Amino acid sequence: MLWSIMGTIAAICTTVGFIPQIVRGVKTRELKDVSPMMLTLLLIGGSLWLVYGIHLKNPIIALANGFTLSFVIALLLLRILFKRTNAKT
Amino acid sequence: MLWSIMGTIAAICTTVGFIPQIVRGVKTRELKDVSPMMLTLLLIGGSLWLVYGIHLKNPIIALANGFTLSFVIALLLLRILFKRTNAKT
Structure with missing residues (x-):
């Protein structure tokens, strides 16, 4: 029981961990230091x-990775968007 | 067998995914767009x-997360180092 709780907390941490990255990106409108190759490998994985x-x-495993996947896709799209927007200005 | 291979490839992708982020950080000496809160949550998770x-x-699970953990610690230390170094210049 204790171990299941630990596994669940572990899964929550490594999943919601991407939320502050999205928030930071949206606030600063900059994600250029975030490696697109990292995002691509996380997308495949x-x-x-x-x-x-x-x-x-x-x-x-299914839920945690379903959420992680949607956050990583959001980061990839934001990175492409900011790169285009920032190139114009 | 096929499923074990798939699980292993999944684990390899989400683990080695952090290597290009380290390489990018070392090359550009900038990690300010990478959220420290994300790194902290990934460290705990x-x-x-x-x-x-x-x-x-x-x-x-043990090996993949052992490696991920060492990469995340490296990123956290690099981020602190670059922040200090870049603040001086």
Whole structure:
């Protein structure tokens, strides 16, 4: 029981961890220091984890990676958007 | 077997994903757009995942998170270092 709680807290931390990155990006409108290669690898890894979690019928793995994936996609899109917007100004 | 390979590739992607971020940071000597709160949450989450993986005797979870943790610690230290160095110049 204690271990399940620990696993859940671990999953929550590594998932919601991307929210402050999105907030920071939206505030500063700058994400150029964030590596696009990192985001791409997290996108591929997160997608595979999601499929793997669904296959294992493990809701923690599936849910955590589903959310992580959506945050990483948001960061990638924001990075592209800011790069274009900042290039114009 | 196929699913284990998929899980392993997923773990490798979400772990080595932090390497290009370290490389980018070292090259540009700038990590100010990278959220310190994200790194802190990934540090806490990665530590808990590592302990959870050791408890489950699951080498994939333990190893992947052990590496992720060391990369996240490296990023946190680099971010502090660059912030100090760049503040001086």
